[in-house]
Every structure is written in structure tokens, then in C-alpha cells.
Amino acid sequence: MALNLNGCVEMIHGGGGRASAELIRELFAQAFDNEWLNQGNDQAQFTLPAGQVVMATDSHVIAPLFFPGGDIGSLSVHGTLNDVAMSGAKPCYLAASFILEEGFPLADLKRIVDSMAKASREAGVPIVTGDTKVVERGKGDGVFITTTGVGVVPEGLYLSGDQARPGDKILISGSIGDHGVTILSLREGLGFEADIGSDSQNLALLVAAMLEAVPSIRCLRDPTRGGLGNTLNELAQQSGVGMQLEEAAIPVREPVRAACEFLGLDPLYVANEGKLIAICPAEHAEQLLAVMRAHPLGQQAAIIGTVQEDAQQFVQMRTQFGGQRMVDWLNGEQLPRIC
Amino acid sequence: MALNLNGCVEMIHGGGGRASAELIRELFAQAFDNEWLNQGNDQAQFTLPAGQVVMATDSHVIAPLFFPGGDIGSLSVHGTLNDVAMSGAKPCYLAASFILEEGFPLADLKRIVDSMAKASREAGVPIVTGDTKVVERGKGDGVFITTTGVGVVPEGLYLSGDQARPGDKILISGSIGDHGVTILSLREGLGFEADIGSDSQNLALLVAAMLEAVPSIRCLRDPTRGGLGNTLNELAQQSGVGMQLEEAAIPVREPVRAACEFLGLDPLYVANEGKLIAICPAEHAEQLLAVMRAHPLGQQAAIIGTVQEDAQQFVQMRTQFGGQRMVDWLNGEQLPRIC
16 A cells, blocks of 8 residues: 555545555654654653753744745654754654645645655654654644753753843844745745745754853854744843844845835834844854854844843843834734744 | 634634734643643643653544534544554553644634643643644635654553464453444434433543453453454454354443444444453453453443454354344445544
């Protein structure tokens, strides 16, 4: 028997019987192929190095499923690896669970699964266990993927969103808004995505290089949904501090800036999938910047602001024209289903 | 600001901004409340005891969301805890990720989340990290929940589906078919569920008691989707053995038997959510049975068959009338969206 890749997902693929086993064997197990998945049990067993263990989970519901720079498969690997890495951890293992809609083309599913497998192999983090469910036509939307990652924090490190201190410097690893603008433009048929593309990428190696050089980093976070503006507000609130940003220092690529202007979007609130915010003591900021710029994933890195004392935990920004504005929490929603 | 529990899930709750933060704080964080979740980061950090680490993940798409004996919330906790426990591991931490449909009543979501919190507290396994996404009306079905669990296997144990050996005895921890019949009856408005109810429960303590008394157990597996019949075929194939079952020994509650007859279902293929299959060397089977029966979750436990040499890996059964039948892989699907 063989899975017919010209066919579609059927309810029977979620029934736990012969058809489920076939889908798992011929599609998932073949693409992800590793000793832990091949244990063939309902769970994976592995060893972890000593240290604090980190776990992160993310459901991915992005629409459309395929986009310049990636697809839901690669995104679902990068997204969770990055959440693990932001603790300073080395990601070690991934779990993946699929909710498929009846009628979804199996060829598209294979393309997505192959893309996940590639992203996982490039990161050196195997997908060791998983699950598949099928829902009726009209009760899902093609495919949703939930990934969960575990990793281990090297001895002696503790990074957390509550560690920012007045005087600390705020860095970003590269240009903002690429992912969100790509998805919106593609969805609306605007054509901007031809010059942009999602920045979806695995940040774990950049994080490792940064921490090796500057172990005093206070916290890391990737500004995904809600963008840079909202993520900085999260960090300010968690640490009980204010922030002062310099708009001129925040890297925004020209086509992203143009698209945001056309669309009436503020790039500060547009999602990123391959950038990180780092906060570190001022005396190490230049060194950290140099390390980031020397890394392929941080070439456009910049110091974009300073943490300051502020009982009201305001994030403020000096604009390019020299004015001062508030960078508030995102109140509305710029873009649904961006990841 | 407060979340309006008379309201519904809106797209903005998935936007990563203020409304998302409110939903997380006032609904999820309040119900799950624990030191790891309260770290407030995009990942949780914790320590694990030494030993083999186990990870399992499951997406839950059951319809209807509420049923006699549980709901999608408690099921999503039990289901994943049980997958972890079947390796012999003690479950330690859970992650939970939600895909919500726009328009889903927040009061129902709160009921589900409270039920998860209760199941997690009763099991002593905290939900330490999570995610929430929202999809448009008609692109989901109320709520889907993906849970991922990690646990640790005590030193010296190795259980796996490939460890069954000819001569071993096959045990079941209690009556089969309760969960699947409850859901189908409820869905079809047949009324059988009034006398039945799902068997959804956390099996981890039963597993611990079994392994303490009989560490020679070869493998454990919970017969969920596909039921006892399909799960035994999985184990037979994985171990490269055959199996001989005794129909008379397999516990089926009377109302389940009656409902199955009425519905034309074979209880062997009906899903369970609180039962386990154990395979152990024949010389320890009686002792294992006694331990299981002495435990509240195994009072109806029974020895239901024997592993035998069989190159064709057939699962066969002596019927109550003395005949012999094949218990094949489940070919069709008895019940969609059963978990």
C-alpha cells in the first residue's frame, strides 16, 4: 500500500487505524526520520544535558500557508526554536502536532512537512514525536501546526523579561516588519512581497554567539505578533522600567517602509519571525553590537534605545524629526493570523 | 480593564496586543497559576530529576466539547499525561496551546480552562507555558487544544512497544469502549451516555504502582483512537509477534455492549481515554493483575491474552462461542473527532 500523493486528507486519516498509520509512516516518519521518532511509541525518550530545562509551545495558523521566505512548516520550526533560544537555551528536541482539514491536498501537506524537516535538520533539532488529527471540511483551514520545543540553558545563565535595569541598552538584531508586510501584501495581492520576503529563521546560533561573548545579557525576546512596539512594552512592564527609543536607529528596509506607508501600518507593530531584542548593561552594549553584526543573522543589528527608570513603565521614542512620542501597547490588531 | 466573560472570542484576542495580554492574564494565568507560568516569558524554565526524559504531544479536537465524564479541557490534560506515563515516566510539566474560533463564548472557554486547571492540579503536573491563536469564524470549531508533556523515566526502566515476547501475558486495566460510545451517543442524541460516561482519567498513579511492584513490565499503551483492537495490532507489529486474545476475559460494561450492538460498533475498536494495556512476562502476570485490581483505576483489570510467535503478526481472538476470529487493523473509521 502507498499513500496517494495526488489525493486529499480524508477523515479516515485521523481515525487511528490503518490509514493513519500509513500517513504517519509514508509522510511524517519518512521526512523527519530520526532514532527517537523511529522508537514508534506515543512518546519519545531521550537524554538532556544537565541544567535548567526550557519548554516553549506555539500554534501556527498563518494564512496563506506558503509565502516568500517560507511556509507554515519552516515557520512552525523556527517560531518555537526561537522561543526556546530566547531563554539562552540550546534547543534540543521538537514535538509537532497537526490539525488537518478534510480535503486538504496531500501534495501540499508533503511540501509543508518536507519544509519542516529541512528547517529541523538545518537547526540540528530533530522532531521526535507528534500527533495528527483531522477535522471536517469547514471546521479547520487546511493545516494548523503546533510545535513544542525543549532545550537546556547553559550553567550559570539566567535570562528573563524581568531583568532589564535602568541604564541598560536595547538592541535589535536587524530590520523590522519584513514578515508581517510580506504576509499582508501577499494576502491582499498588493505585490510588495516580491521585494521583501519573510525573515523567518532560526536565531539559536546567533543567541549562542551573543551569550558566549556577553554572558551579562539581561534578556532576549523575539518581537513576533505585536511587533517591536508591543514586545518592548511587555518587557518594560515585566521589569518595571521605562524605555527611551531612537527612531532613527531602528532599521526598517526601504520596501517595508514604503509598504507600511501605503498600507497605513506602523512598522513598530508589524510582526517579525527572525529578529530578536537584546537588553544588556550599557558597558557591554558596543561589544554585543559588534558580535551581532559579525554574525550572518545580525548584520543590520543596532542599538535602538535605553532602559530608564519610570514608574509608569512608558516606552517612548524620539522621532526622526526630533519630537517625542509614546510607543503604546498595541490596542487594535494590525494583522490576524500572521504566525 | 477586565475581560467580559459574557463576551466572545474576537480576532483581537489573537493579535498579541493588549487584548491578548488581558485574555492570558485574566483567564489562563489565573486558572493555571504557578511559579513557572508566572515567569511571564515566552518559555518556561524548570529543573528535571536525572534520567531519561520523555516528551509526548497531542492535539485535541473532540466534538462535542463537553460530555458526561469530562470535556476537552480535562481530556487534553489526561490524554497527554497518559502518553507520557505509558513510557513508565512520571509526568512533570505540561504546555498547552489553544486555537480559538472567533465568536466562541468566553464563558465556555473559562469552563474549559478551569477544567484543565483542575485536572492538572489533581495530577500534580502544572501547565507551565502556552500559546493562544484565534482564527476567523468558520475556520476552526470552537476550540482546539494541543498539550505537550515532559516527564522522567525512573533509572533502570525501559518500556517500549517493541519489547513484547512470545509467552508474555496481555492485561487491560478495565472495561473498554466507554469513552467512544459516550461521545457517539451524545453526538447522535441517542441517550446511551446517561448510563455510561467517558473514562477520561489520569493513569500516571496506576502506572507508578504497577511498575513499583512489577518492574519487568515490557510495555504499556493506552488504547485511545482505534481502540483495543488497533492498539494491539500496533504492538504486535512493533514487537514482531502475534497475539491470542480471549473474548470472554475482555471487560465491557453492559450499557456499552448494548449501545455497541444498537450502533453496529465493535467495542474492540471503540476509543478509551482512561485505560491501559500492559504486557509482562507470564510469571509476573498474576502479581501485576493483583496490583492493578487493588488500585482505584484498575479494579476491573483482567488478563486478556497471550503473546505468541507469529511471523504474520496476527492478533487473533477466541470468541465467547469458542470460535476463532481475526482482530485486524481498523480499516475504516468508527468515529471521527473522538479525542
